[in-house]
Amino acid sequence: MNVLRMEGITKRFGPVLANDNVNLTVRQGTVHALLGENGAGKTTLMNILYGLHQPDQGWIIMRGPPVRFRSPRAAIQHGIGMIHQQFMLVPTLTVAENIVLGLPPQRRIFLDLAAVEKSIATLSKKYRLDVEPHARVWQLPVGMQQRVEILKALYRSAELLILDEPTSVLTPAETSALFDIIRRLTEEGHSVIFISHKLDEVMRISDEVTVLRHGQVVGTVPTAKTSPRALARMMVGREVVFQLDKPHSNPGEVLLDVSELHALNDRGLPALRGVTFSIARGEILGIAGVDGNGQSELAEVITGLRRAIRGRVRVKGHDVTALRPRARIAYGIAFIPADRQRFGAVLDFSVADNMVIKTFHRPPFCRGIVLDQAAIEVHARHLAERFDVRMASVRQQFRYLSGGNQQKVILAREVFASPDLLVAMQPTRGLDVGASEYVLRTILEQRDRGAGVLYISTELDEVLAMSDRVAVLFNGEIMGVVRPSEASLEEISLMLAGALRQPPLLEPTA
Amino acid sequence: MTRLVFARLLPVWAVLLALLLGMIMVWFAGANPIQAYVELFRGAFADVFGFATTLVKMTPLLFAGLGVAIALRGGLYNIGAEGQIYLGGLAAALVGIYVHGLPSLAHIPLAMAAAFVAGGLWALLPITLKLWRGVNEIITTLLMNYIAILLVSVIASGPLMEPGAPSPYTPPLEPSAHLPVIIRMTDAHAGVLVAVALAFTLHFIFARTRFGFQLRMVGANPSAAAYAGLSVSWTLLLAMVAGGGFAGLAGASEVMGLKHRLFEGFSPGYGYDAIVVAFLSNGQPLGVVAMSLFFGALRSGANIMQRSVGIPVAIIFAMQGLAVLFLASSLALRRRLATAHRGEQETRQAQVIVGPR
Numbered sequence: 001m002n003v004l005r006m007e008g009i010t011k012r013f014g015p016v017l018a019n020d021n022v023n024l025t026v027r028q029g030t031v032h033a034l035l036g037e038n039g040a041g042k043t044t045l046m047n048i049l050y051g052l053h054q055p056d057q058g059w060i061i062m063r064g065p066p067v068r069f070r071s072p073r074a075a076i077q078h079g080i081g082m083i084h085q086q087f088m089l090v091p092t093l094t095v096a097e098n099i100v101l102g103l104p105p106q107r108r109i110f111l112d113l114a115a116v117e118k119s120i121a122t123l124s125k126k127y128r129l130d131v132e133p134h135a136r137v138w139q140l141p142v143g144m145q146q147r148v149e150i151l152k153a154l155y156r157s158a159e160l161l162i163l164d165e166p167t168s169v170l171t172p173a174e175t176s177a178l179f180d181i182i183r184r185l186t187e188e189g190h191s192v193i194f195i196s197h198k199l200d201e202v203m204r205i206s207d208e209v210t211v212l213r214h215g216q217v218v219g220t221v222p223t224a225k226t227s228p229r230a231l232a233r234m235m236v237g238r239e240v241v242f243q244l245d246k247p248h249s250n251p252g253e254v255l256l257d258v259s260e261l262h263a264l265n266d267r268g269l270p271a272l273r274g275v276t277f278s279i280a281r282g283e284i285l286g287i288a289g290v291d292g293n294g295q296s297e298l299a300e301v302i303t304g305l306r307r308a309i310r311g312r313v314r315v316k317g318h319d320v321t322a323l324r325p326r327a328r329i330a331y332g333i334a335f336i337p338a339d340r341q342r343f344g345a346v347l348d349f350s351v352a353d354n355m356v357i358k359t360f361h362r363p364p365f366c367r368g369i370v371l372d373q374a375a376i377e378v379h380a381r382h383l384a385e386r387f388d389v390r391m392a393s394v395r396q397q398f399r400y401l402s403g404g405n406q407q408k409v410i411l412a413r414e415v416f417a418s419p420d421l422l423v424a425m426q427p428t429r430g431l432d433v434g435a436s437e438y439v440l441r442t443i444l445e446q447r448d449r450g451a452g453v454l455y456i457s458t459e460l461d462e463v464l465a466m467s468d469r470v471a472v473l474f475n476g477e478i479m480g481v482v483r484p485s486e487a488s489l490e491e492i493s494l495m496l497a498g499a500l501r502q503p504p505l506l507e508p509t510a
Numbered sequence: 511m512t513r514l515v516f517a518r519l520l521p522v523w524a525v526l527l528a529l530l531l532g533m534i535m536v537w538f539a540g541a542n543p544i545q546a547y548v549e550l551f552r553g554a555f556a557d558v559f560g561f562a563t564t565l566v567k568m569t570p571l572l573f574a575g576l577g578v579a580i581a582l583r584g585g586l587y588n589i590g591a592e593g594q595i596y597l598g599g600l601a602a603a604l605v606g607i608y609v610h611g612l613p614s615l616a617h618i619p620l621a622m623a624a625a626f627v628a629g630g631l632w633a634l635l636p637i638t639l640k641l642w643r644g645v646n647e648i649i650t651t652l653l654m655n656y657i658a659i660l661l662v663s664v665i666a667s668g669p670l671m672e673p674g675a676p677s678p679y680t681p682p683l684e685p686s687a688h689l690p691v692i693i694r695m696t697d698a699h700a701g702v703l704v705a706v707a708l709a710f711t712l713h714f715i716f717a718r719t720r721f722g723f724q725l726r727m728v729g730a731n732p733s734a735a736a737y738a739g740l741s742v743s744w745t746l747l748l749a750m751v752a753g754g755g756f757a758g759l760a761g762a763s764e765v766m767g768l769k770h771r772l773f774e775g776f777s778p779g780y781g782y783d784a785i786v787v788a789f790l791s792n793g794q795p796l797g798v799v800a801m802s803l804f805f806g807a808l809r810s811g812a813n814i815m816q817r818s819v820g821i822p823v824a825i826i827f828a829m830q831g832l833a834v835l836f837l838a839s840s841l842a843l844r845r846r847l848a849t850a851h852r853g854e855q856e857t858r859q860a861q862v863i864v865g866p867r
Binding site for chain 1: 569718719720721722723724726727730731733734736737738739740741
C-alpha cells in the first residue's frame with residue numbers, strides 16, 4: 001500500500017527549474033531514501049510536501065483526493081512530520097513543553113503538562129526513545145534532541161516522517177541508535193523519507209532509493225538490487241554533456257605541494273584525513289567526489305581560511321601552512337569560492353568595489369591611505385569589457401547583477417593579476433550553459449598561460465572534461481588519482497563510493 | 511532607482527511622520543499645532559540665544575552619535591556611549607583640574623585626547639570579550655554604562671568633591687582647559703565646531719580611505735572580508751575603540767565647554783539619544799550632523815514652545831520615540847517584503863487545495 005504519491009511535481013524559482021516533473025511513491029512501512037547532490041532538488045521537493053512551497057504543477061496524493069498543502073499545518077493534519085537538519089527546539093524549555101508548543105491546549109487555557117508528560121513517556125517507551133519528558137532541551141546531547149524532534153512529530157500523529165540529512169550532526173554511535181529507531185518506526189507501520197547524500201547510510205537503512213539530479217528523477221530502485229557504485233553513478237551522472245576542445249596540457253615545475261593534510265570541519269569532526277597531492281604549472285587537477293567529503297575544507301585550508309591541524313601546504317617551494325589569507329594571496333593564490341554571494345563578493349558594494357576587494361589597499365587603487373576612486377572605476381570598466389560583464393554601470397550594486405555576470409566579476413577579479421594557482425570550486429553552479437562555458441574556457445586559458453588549477457566540483461562530467469588528472473575524494477581521503485583519458489567510469493564510480501582505493505598517480509608530468 | 515532613493519530616505523520619512531503625529535498630540539494637548547511648531551522653530555533658530563541653545567544641545571548628540579555610527583558601520587551595536595561619555599568627562603576633568611600652567615592651545619587638545627583614550631578604553635573590554643569569547647556587545651556595553659556612571663558618582667562625591675559643595679561636583683577646571691565661547695553672551699562653545707569638523711573627517715575616512723573601505727566591507731559581509739584577506743577582528747576592535755573615543759569626546763565637551771566642572775550624573779542620557787541619532791542616520795557621519803542638529807533644535811525650541819503655547823516638553827521625547835518606532839518598523843517591513851518576494855513563506859493559513867480526482 002502506498003502512503004504517499006507525488007505526481008508530476010514541477011517547481012521553478014525564476015529561471016531555475018528546481019523540480020522537473022518529479023514522481024515519488026512511498027510504500028507504507030518502508031524507508032524511502034532520497035539521494036542527490038546539493039541543489040539536486042531534494043529540499044525543494046520536501047518543502048513542497050511539507051507545505052512550505054507550492055508546486056507550479058503536480059499533486060500530492062495521500063488518502064483521498066489529490067491535494068497541495070498551503071502550509072505546514074495542513075501537511076501536519078495529513079499526517080506528515082518533518083525533522084529538519086536544524087532542530088526547531090527551544091533550548092530553555094523542557095522536552096514536554098517543546099512538544100506541546102504550538103498545539104491548542106486540551107483544557108481551555110491551562111496546560112495540563114502532567115498529562116502531556118505521561119503520554120510522551122508512553123510514546124517514548126513504545127518506540128524505545130529513552131527521552132525524559134522533564135529534561136531541559138539544552139542539557140540533552142544532539143542525538144537526544146533529534147529524538148525529541150521525532151517525538152514531536154509522533155505526538156502530532158505523524159504517519160510519514162521526513163528526516164532531512166539526519167545523520168549529518170550525529171556521531172557514528174548516535175547514527176546506529178537512530179537507525180534502530182527508524183526500524184522500530186517502520187515496524188509500527190510508520191513510513192520514513194530519508195534524505196541523504198551518504199551512500200553507505202542509504203544502503204544500510206533504506207528499502208527503496210530515488211535518485212534526483214538537476215531537479216529530475218534519475219530513477220527509483222529497490223536498495224537490495226543496487227550498489228553504492230551504481231548509486232554514485234546515478235548521482236553524478238554518466239553522459240558527458242559537453243565536450244571541451246582542450247589542447248594537451250604541458251605541465252611544468254611543481255607549483256602546489258600538499259602533504260598529509262588533516263583538518264576539521266565546522267563541527268570539529270575530521271574532514272580531511274591525510275590528503276597528499278601536487279599540482280604543476282600548466283595543469284588542472286580535478287577533485288571529484290560526492291558533496292560533503294571534505295571538498296570545501298580542502299579549498300579553505302589551501303587558501304588559508306581554515307587551519308590545518310596537521311600536514312603542509314607548499315606553494316612554489318615555500319611553506320605557507322601558517323600564513324593568513326592575505327599573505328597567501330600575495331603568493332599568487334586566487335580562489336573562486338563555491339558560495340559566490342556569501343564569500344565571493346559584497347552584495348551591497350558596487351561592481352567596481354567588488355573588483356578590488358583584494359587589492360584596494362595597494363597602488364594604483366590607493367595612494368597613501370586615500371582610495372583612488374577614478375582608478376578603481378577605470379580598472380573595473382577595463383575588466384568588465386575584457387570579461388564581457390553585462391551591467392548598467394560599474395557603479396551598479398553587485399546584488400542586481402545576474403548570476404552569470406556576478407560570477408564573471410569574481411572570475412575577472414581572481415584571474416586578472418595572473419595568479420600562479422587558481423582554486424576554483426563549483427565555478428559553474430547555477431549558471432546557464434553560455435555562462436558556464438565562458439567560465440570553463442577562462443579557467444582553461446589560465447592553465448595554458450602556465451597557472452596551476454585546482455578544480456573542485458561535484459559534477460563528474462565537468463571534472464573529467466576539464467582536468468588533466470582527477471583525484472577522487474571520499475570521506476576526507478584521496479581514493480586515487482587518475483587520468484580522465486585512461487580511467488574507466490567503473491573505476492571512478494567505485495572510488496566515489498569509497499569502495500576502491502588505488503595507488504595515486506602523484507607525478508604531474510604527462 | 512526611485513525605489514532605492516525612497517529606501518535610502520526611510521529615516522527622513524520616519525521623522526516627518528513623527529512630526530505629523532506630534533501635531534495630533536499637540537492638538538490633543540489643547541493647542542494649535544501649527545502655532546506650536548512655529549514657536550518651536552522660532553525658539554530653536556530665530557534668535558541668537560535659541561540658536562546657541564540648539565548648538566549646545568546638539569554637541570553631545572553629535573559626538574556620541576558619531577561614536578555609535580562608527581561601530582554601526584562595522585556591524586557592531588555600541589549601546590555603551592553613555593558610559594563612554596562619563597569616562598571621557600572624567601578624564602577631561604582630571605587633566606583640566608590637575609594640569610597647570612599650560613596654554614589653552616595645548617591644554618584643550620591634551621584634555622580632549624585624554625577623553626578620547628578613556629572612552630576608547632571603556633569600549634575595549636566589551637569588544638575584546640566579543641572577539642575572544644563571543645559575548646554579545648549589546649549587553650556588555652550597556653552594563654558598562656552603569657559602572658561608569660557610578661564610578662563618576664563615587665569620584666565626584668568623594669576624593670574629588672569640592673569642599674563644602676552642596677551636591678557632588680568637583681572643583682572647576684583651569685580656565686586654560688575651557689572651550690572658548692563662540693557666540694558672545696551665550697553658552698555656545700567651540701565643541702560643536704570640533705564635532706562638525708570630525709564628522710566631515712569621518713565622512714571622508716568612510717568614503718575615500720582604505721580603512722573606510724575595510725570597515726564597510728567587514729560591516730556588510732564579514733565572510734567576504736575574511737576571504738579577501740582582511741583581519742575582521744582587528745577592524746572591529748579598531749571601530750569599537752574609536753567609537754568609544756568619540757563618545758568620550760562628548761563627555762569632554764560637556765565638561766570643558768559647558769559645566770567647567772565634573773558633576774555627578776552630568777549626562778541626562780545623551781549616550782542613549784545618540785543611538786537614536788546614529789540609527790536614524792544609517793551610520794552616515796553627515797546624517798549624524800543633520801539628525802543631531804534636528805534633535806538639538808527640538809530640545810532647544812521645546813522650552814520656548816512650552817512657555818508660549820503651554821505644551822509639555824515631554825511631547826518632544828514622544829516624537830523622538832515615534833521616529834525610532836517608525837524607522838524600526840519600516841526596516842522590518844522592508845525585510846519582510848524582501849523575503850515574501852523571494853518565495854511564498856510560512857505565514858500562510860492552513861489550507862489545502864484540492865486537485866482533480
